[in-house]
Amino acid sequence: MRTKPTAIIPVLLLAAGGGALLSTAATALPTDASYQVSGNVARRCTPQTSTVDVVITKSGSGKNLRYDFATSPSVTISCNAPDGQLTVASTRLIPQSGSTRQDYSLTVSGWGTAGSFTTTAAANGGTRSFTEATTRTSPISFSTSTNLGSLFAGSNSRLTATLTLTVKTAAEGTTP
Amino acid sequence: MKKSTLISLIGVSMIATPAFAADPSATYDVSGNVAAVCSISASSGVTDFGSLQTSQEKVINDTAATCNSAGATISVSRTNLVNSITAADGFTNVVTVNTKVEAGTATVTNNGTDVATGAFKGLKITATTVAPTTTLMAGDYTGTITVTLNPGA
Numbered sequence: 463m464r465t466k467p468t469a470i471i472p473v474l475l476l477a478a479g480g481g482a483l484l485s486t487a488a489t490a491l492p493t494d495a496s497y498q499v500s501g502n503v504a505r506r507c508t509p510q511t512s513t514v515d516v517v518i519t520k521s522g523s524g525k526n527l528r529y530d531f532a533t534s535p536s537v538t539i540s541c542n543a544p545d546g547q548l549t550v551a552s553t554r555l556i557p558q559s560g561s562t563r564q565d566y567s568l569t570v571s572g573w574g575t576a577g578s579f580t581t582t583a584a585a586n587g588g589t590r591s592f593t594e595a596t597t598r599t600s601p602i603s604f605s606t607s608t609n610l611g612s613l614f615a616g617s618n619s620r621l622t623a624t625l626t627l628t629v630k631t632a633a634e635g636t637t638p
Numbered sequence: 639m640k641k642s643t644l645i646s647l648i649g650v651s652m653i654a655t656p657a658f659a660a661d662p663s664a665t666y667d668v669s670g671n672v673a674a675v676c677s678i679s680a681s682s683g684v685t686d687f688g689s690l691q692t693s694q695e696k697v698i699n700d701t702a703a704t705c706n707s708a709g710a711t712i713s714v715s716r717t718n719l720v721n722s723i724t725a726a727d728g729f730t731n732v733v734t735v736n737t738k739v740e741a742g743t744a745t746v747t748n749n750g751t752d753v754a755t756g757a758f759k760g761l762k763i764t765a766t767t768v769a770p771t772t773t774l775m776a777g778d779y780t781g782t783i784t785v786t787l788n789p790g791a
Binding site for chain 2: 490491492493494495496497498499500501502503504505506508540542543596597598599631637638
C-alpha cells in the first residue's frame, strides 16, 4: 500500500512525453514559394506591307460627270504600340486603253490626321506618310480628289493604279 | 515514525533488487520523433518565355523542394502573364499560362487544390503559354506560379 506514490511518478513522465510529441506534429505548417515567369511582345504592325489595286471609273457626263473607285479599297491596319507610321505610295493612273499615264490625287484617312497627295510624272507616282499616336486597329479609307475630271480624256472611262501600304512602329521589332 | 519507515523500506528495496534478480539484463525503451515538414525555396530566378506571340513551354525543376510526410499535399496557383500597359480597344495585355506541377505521386494543374503527394524530394513545374487570339500589346509581361506544400498532420 505504501508503494503507490512511487508508481505514480513514471506514469506522469510518460504523459508529459506524449504531449510533447503531439505538440511537435501540430506545428508543421504549409510552406510555399513563388516562381516568377516573364515574356515579351515586340512592337509590331500588321500588315507590314500591303498592295492594293484600285480601279477608277468615269460615269455620267457634263455636270453629272463623276469619278469613283470601282471598288472601294479596303485595308485594315493595326499597331500594338503608339506612333505607328503608315506610308501610302501610289503609281500614276494607267488607262484601260492606251499607254498615257495620268496623275491623280488620293486622300487617305483612318490613320493619324487625314491627308492627300498627288502623283507626279517626275516621281512616277506619289507617296505620303501618316502617324497614329495611339495603339489601335483601324480601317483605312481612300477617296479620289475632285480634280480628277481634268485627267480623263477620250474614251478612257476606266483607269487603274496600284497602292502600296507600308506600316511600322517607331521602333519596330523592339520591346517598349 | 511512518516517514522514516517508508524511507527505510525504499532504501532496502533499491539495494536489495540486484541481489535477488535472476536475469541481470534490463530493457530500456528509447524514442524520438521527426516533425512532418516541407521545404521549398524557389531559388531558380525568373523563367523567361521570350516572345509570347506563339505558344511556349518552359520546365522549372526545383530539386530542393521536399516533404517528409506520407500525408503531405500540394496545391498550385498562378497568375497569367500580364503587361502593365493598359490594353487599347481590340487588344489584350494578358497571356494565359497553364501550369502543371508534379511532385511525388501527385500532379496538380493550374489553380488546383490540395492533392496528396506522399513524401517526396524534388518537384517539376511545366508552364505553357497559350497562343493569343487577340493582338497583344507590345511590352514586357510578368506572372507568378505559387506552389504550396502542406506536410499534413
